[in-house]
Amino acid sequence: MEIYLDNAATTACYTETADIVRETMLSAYGNPSSMHHKGVEAESYIRNTARVLADILKVKEKEIFYTSGGTEADNWALTGTALAYQRRGRHIISTAVEHPAVSAALGNLREQGFDVTILPVDREGFVSAEQVCSAIREDTVLVSVMMVNNEIGTLEPVGEIGEQIHRIKPDIVFHVDAVQAFGKYRIRPRTMKIDLMSVSGHKIHGPKGVGFLFVDERVHPVPLILGGGQQKGMRSGTDNVPGVAGLGVAAGKMYSRLEENTASMRACREMLAEGLAGMEGVILHGPADPERTAPYILNASFTGVRSEVLLHALEDKGIYVSSGSACSTHKKSGSPTLTAIGCTEKEKESAIRFSFSEMTTEEEIGYTLQALREILPMLRRFIRK
Amino acid sequence: MTKAFLIKYAEIGIKGKNRHYFEDRLVHHIVRSLRDVEGRFEVTKEYGRIYVFPQGDFDYNGVLEALQCVFGISGICPVGVIEDMDFENLKEETVRFMKETYPDETPRTFKVNARRSNRKYPKDSMQLNADLGEAILYACPWLKVNVHEPDILLTVEVRASIYLYAEEIPGPGGMPVGSNGSAMLLLSGGIDSPVAGYMVSKRGVQLDAVYFHAPPYTSERAKQKVVDLAKQVSKYSGQIRLHIVNFTDIQLEIYEKCPHEELTIIMRRYMMRIAEMFAERDGSKGLITGESIGQVASQTIDSLVCTNAVCTLPVFRPLIGFDKQDIVTLAEKIGTYETSILPFEDCCTIFVAKHPVTHPILEIIERSEKKLGDKIEEMVQEAVSGAETVVVDGV
Numbered sequence: 001m002e003i004y005l006d007n008a009a010t011t012a013c014y015t016e017t018a019d020i021v022r023e024t025m026l027s028a029y030g031n032p033s034s035m036h037h038k039g040v041e042a043e044s045y046i047r048n049t050a051r052v053l054a055d056i057l058k059v060k061e062k063e064i065f066y067t068s069g070g071t072e073a074d075n076w077a078l079t080g081t082a083l084a085y086q087r088r089g090r091h092i093i094s095t096a097v098e099h100p101a102v103s104a105a106l107g108n109l110r111e112q113g114f115d116v117t118i119l120p121v122d123r124e125g126f127v128s129a130e131q132v133c134s135a136i137r138e139d140t141v142l143v144s145v146m147m148v149n150n151e152i153g154t155l156e157p158v159g160e161i162g163e164q165i166h167r168i169k170p171d172i173v174f175h176v177d178a179v180q181a182f183g184k185y186r187i188r189p190r191t192m193k194i195d196l197m198s199v200s201g202h203k204i205h206g207p208k209g210v211g212f213l214f215v216d217e218r219v220h221p222v223p224l225i226l227g228g229g230q231q232k233g234m235r236s237g238t239d240n241v242p243g244v245a246g247l248g249v250a251a252g253k254m255y256s257r258l259e260e261n262t263a264s265m266r267a268c269r270e271m272l273a274e275g276l277a278g279m280e281g282v283i284l285h286g287p288a289d290p291e292r293t294a295p296y297i298l299n300a301s302f303t304g305v306r307s308e309v310l311l312h313a314l315e316d317k318g319i320y321v322s323s324g325s326a327c328s329t330h331k332k333s334g335s336p337t338l339t340a341i342g343c344t345e346k347e348k349e350s351a352i353r354f355s356f357s358e359m360t361t362e363e364e365i366g367y368t369l370q371a372l373r374e375i376l377p378m379l380r381r382f383i384r385k
Numbered sequence: 386m387t388k389a390f391l392i393k394y395a396e397i398g399i400k401g402k403n404r405h406y407f408e409d410r411l412v413h414h415i416v417r418s419l420r421d422v423e424g425r426f427e428v429t430k431e432y433g434r435i436y437v438f439p440q441g442d443f444d445y446n447g448v449l450e451a452l453q454c455v456f457g458i459s460g461i462c463p464v465g466v467i468e469d470m471d472f473e474n475l476k477e478e479t480v481r482f483m484k485e486t487y488p489d490e491t492p493r494t495f496k497v498n499a500r501r502s503n504r505k506y507p508k509d510s511m512q513l514n515a516d517l518g519e520a521i522l523y524a525c526p527w528l529k530v531n532v533h534e535p536d537i538l539l540t541v542e543v544r545a546s547i548y549l550y551a552e553e554i555p556g557p558g559g560m561p562v563g564s565n566g567s568a569m570l571l572l573s574g575g576i577d578s579p580v581a582g583y584m585v586s587k588r589g590v591q592l593d594a595v596y597f598h599a600p601p602y603t604s605e606r607a608k609q610k611v612v613d614l615a616k617q618v619s620k621y622s623g624q625i626r627l628h629i630v631n632f633t634d635i636q637l638e639i640y641e642k643c644p645h646e647e648l649t650i651i652m653r654r655y656m657m658r659i660a661e662m663f664a665e666r667d668g669s670k671g672l673i674t675g676e677s678i679g680q681v682a683s684q685t686i687d688s689l690v691c692t693n694a695v696c697t698l699p700v701f702r703p704l705i706g707f708d709k710q711d712i713v714t715l716a717e718k719i720g721t722y723e724t725s726i727l728p729f730e731d732c733c734t735i736f737v738a739k740h741p742v743t744h745p746i747l748e749i750i751e752r753s754e755k756k757l758g759d760k761i762e763e764m765v766q767e768a769v770s771g772a773e774t775v776v777v778d779g780v
Contacts, residue, residue: 312601382637382736 001318003364007203008150008180008297008355009322014205014253017246020045021207024242032239033230042241049248056255057197058188059214065235066212066244070179070200072225073213074101076235077175077196080221081142082109085173089139091115095127095156096340097149101198102177103336106144115139124287125154125341129164136165142173147181151337151353152286153297155181162193173219179203179211183254184262184294195219201243205357206250210243261358266295268356268365275369276300279376283347285338296356299338301347305379310352313379317371322353386465386478390448391550392435393460396560410561410589411435411457417623418455422447432502432544436464449554454621456587457564458556465549472508472516475547479517480524482549483539494531495521499541506543513541560589562623567591568671568701569664571656572615572627574607574729577675577704579614579721580712584703585673586622593667594618594625595660595772597632607729612775617721620779628663629773632656635764636736642756645738649683650745651754653692655765661696662769672696677704677712682741691745 004012013021024045030038032046050061067073082092094106096118110116117135121127132143143165147158162174175196178187182197183204189197196219200211215221215234227236254261270290276282281303287293302310307323314321334348343351354368394411412428412435419426424443429436437448452461465482467475487493499513508516518530521539528537542548570582572594586592596611608629619625632655639651660672676684683692693700704712716722 308604309602312604316601382640 001367003319003360003368005354005356005360005364005368006320006322007357007360008353010202010208011205011357012359013207013246014250016253017206017250020249021242021246024245028241030241032241033228042239045241045245045248046239049244049251052248052252053212056186056251057214058190060217062232063215063217064212065215065231066210066240066247067235068209068240069202069211070099070177070198071101073198073200073211074099074175074177074179075105076221076224077198077213078102078105078142078144079109080224081173081175081196081219082114084220084222085141086114088171089137089141091117091137091140092142092144093117093119093132093135093140094144095119095121095146097121097125097127097151097154097337098144098146099150099177099179100336102144102146121154121340123341124292125149125152125337126287126292127156127161129157129160132161133164133168136168136172140169140172142175144175144177146177146179147187148178148184148294148297149286149337150180151297151335152299152341153294154287155185155292155294158194159192166193180294180297183251184258184265184296186255186258189214189216196221201247201250204247204250204254207243207246210240210247212247257358262295264358265356265360266290268360268362269295269298271362271365272298272354272369275365276372279372281376281380285341285343285347285351298354300352300354301343301350302352302376303346303350305350305376307350307352309379310350310375313375314368314371317375319368319371322355323351386467386482386549388439388445389464389466389548390437390452391462391464391548392437392452392458393462393553393556394435394457395459395558396457407457407561407564408435410564411455413563414455414457414561414623415452418451419448422451424448438466453554453556455561456557456559456589456621457561459558460553460556462550462553467547467549470506470547476517476520479539479541479549480520483521483525483528483537483551486551487537490525490527492527492529493536494529494534495537495539496530496532496535497521497539497541499543501543503543503545513543517541557587557621559587562586562589562621563591565589566671567593567667567669568673569660569667569669570594570618570625570673571660571675572596572611573675574610574614574725574727575675576709576716576722576725577677577680577712578673579618579675579725580715580719581673581675581701581703582618583621583715583719583721585701586618590671592618592622592625592673593628593663593669595628595630595656595663597630597656597659599633599636600631602633602636604729606727610724610727610729612777613724614721615775616777616779617719617724618779619777621719624776624778626667627775627777629775630659630768631771632768635761635768638757638761638764640736642758643753645736646740646742647745647750647753648736648738649741650688650691650750653683653688654695654750654754655761657692657695657700659765659769661698662765663772664698669698671699671701673701673703675704675712676702677707677709680709682743685743687744687746688742691747691750694747 028041030042032043050064053064054061106116119127119131145156158176165172173195176194178197179200182199195216197214202208223234225236230236283301285299311323338348415428422444425440427438467478497514497518499510501510537551539551568590570592572578582592594615598608615625615627643651
């Protein structure tokens with residue numbers, strides 16, 4: 001039995017995604033920049049994806065720029081914008097719970113002399129529009145807030161933030177890291193006043209190594225990847241036809257069944273949350289209000305059990321989860337998000353993230369709860385004295 | 386002029402009648418080390434010397450890197466080989482060799498050290514010294530002669546061909562692996578044990594290793610890390626059979642039955658017992674650990690007495706008098722440090738007591754162990770028979 005509850009780290013490809021990736025690798029293998037038919041054929045896949053994405057977001061096709069994934073999109077959005085508008089000002093606002101693709105890029109900008117304000121969050125991981133507004137200064141050029149937190153699922157009020165910051169200072173560029181939100185929410189950059197938005201393919205049953213940055217046509221970040229001038233010179237490099245084609249198919253499928261998907265994931269989440277609440281020594285993290293939390297992420301600490309040990313014990317039963325966030329496993333320091341919401345060291349050391357997809361079933365959640373009921377007492381018998 | 390390498394070895398020379406055996410081992414390891422280096426190589430043993438002759442194009446730095454991993458080599462001399470015996474040609478080639486070897490033209494002193502073993506050659510050693518010295522002086526005005534303490538000692542050997550060499554790049558020293566039997570290394574994911582394995586292997590000892598893992602308390606990546614470490618050590622030692630033992634049940638049994646402060650000592654005694662079982666099976670004549678006196682509670686002299694007491698084979702502890710920093714320096718040199726510091730927990734650290742005994746008394750430890758009963762023997766047998774063996778060969 002294989003129960004994959006680590007969908008916030010990555011997801012299994014849809015068969016349709018894999019099919020089109022194969023098709024573009026084996027038959028439509030042309031370079032979209034080529035003048036001949038093979039080039040035109042390949043280009044049609046790119047155009048198709050642009051059409052699908054533009055339709056989902058209700059934006060223009062030319063506002064979609066493909067990248068190598070979420071990290072590149074985040075890096076480009078922040079660095080490209082900061083550099084483009086530095087004469088206007090050098091102040092940037094962000095939050096304490098951002099993904100490292102954002103926080104590391106901001107750290108780099110800070111080293112280059114930009115002034116970065118990091119806003120704290122409350123116990124549930126929220127930053128408020130008021131907080132962001134009161135941090136705005138005359139020289140603020142960029143605000144970056146994630147939509148769904150990758151570790152605890154907090155749904156940040158990005159629409160409200162976009163609305164209010166632009167009312168105060170219309171020329172601020174607002175970037176949203178929507179890597180965890182895209183495919184799970186209907187996001188409308190126009191009405192939410194989002195100028196830049198990062199998305200990754202492999203979080204939505206698409207291929208790894210592809211993503212995109214939505215760039216509002218009035219915003220002009222400087223390109224970071226230079227070369228043959230592809231994508232209007234904004235992001236050079238031969239188009240990743242298989243990746244982009246797969247991304248389009250995956251996004252299309254996700255949005256065609258968004259409501260059913262959300263309902264089934266929410267049911268799984270609630271079932272797990274309820275089961276965990278009934279166990280001794282389990283602390284749930286993240287928002288209590290289900291409307292303000294992603295339906296597919298649940299983070300909990302299991303008192304007295306180190307997360308790595310529980311992770312491997314669950315693995316033994318074929319259940320795959322994450323300790324904190326998969327992206328933090330390469331570092332020794334604890335999760336920045338859990339630190340920001342005020343978790344104790346003990347809570348951080350014992351935190352496990354369960355994340356679901358539409359493919360997750362309630363039967364799997366039942367099996368997981370049962371496994372936890374067996375494993376936890378055994379592991380707690382052997383704890384460091 | 387073609388390029389070759391003269392291999393110098395130190396201790397083999399003093400091994401009397403066994404000398405041939407040691408040399409053959411060394412040639413075997415040189416051939417092995419060059420297996421994956423770009424190029425084709427002929428390794429020859431003549432007149433008590435080992436040469437590596439590249440055939441056609443080859444990766445020069447790759448050869449040096451590979452040879453620097455072969456125990457028994459004390460020095461590697463890049464050699465210019467001249468087939469044409471004409472003296473005018475030799476002069477030209479000698480000057481070219483000096484210019485190529487020392488291209489920076491900084492002022493230095495030199496001496497020519499010619500040896501004519503080919504009696505048919507028209508000039509004797511003294512004449513060669515003088516004439517070649519003159520040619521070099523004339524062509525390289527930045528060089529001066531100093532026959533007592535030269536910066537550069539250019540050796541010219543006249544045999545069937547003529548060999549020129551000036552530089553000697555240090556090798557790792559030691560003795561060819563396999564010339565001194567084999568031993569079983571207790572390999573953890575830490576910094577010390579790979580270094581200990583390296584040091585014993587350097588004395589010509591072939592290595593096998595045993596690693597204890599404790600799923601789910603230690604991860605698959607911790608295991609991979611140890612395989613990687615073994616692989617890095619095997620760049621020097623040659624093939625290692627790594628036995629991976631599942632230690633969880635034994636560890637939990639000790640945890641439940643024995644005093645917590647004694648857990649680490651008792652656990653280590655079981656590790657030694659199991660390692661010895663593998664040693665006997667593989668024909669190893671000793672155990673190797675990375676212990677260093679007083680480094681941690683389980684490595685005080687009293688603790689070592691307790692862990693040592695379960696072994697009948699000798700336990701080699703090459704790092705016993707090393708400071709941590711010395712070990713780290715060596716780990717960096719042999720390329721294991723980077724892997725060793727990856728943050729995966731190993732089975733020694735999971736259940737450590739806050740205050741483990743630092744001065745255990747053997748009788749007390751033995752009495753505590755009695756509480757484990759017969760069941761533990763079954764567990765040990767099971768751990769040994771269920772072990773997974775991975776063969777690594779880092780070249």
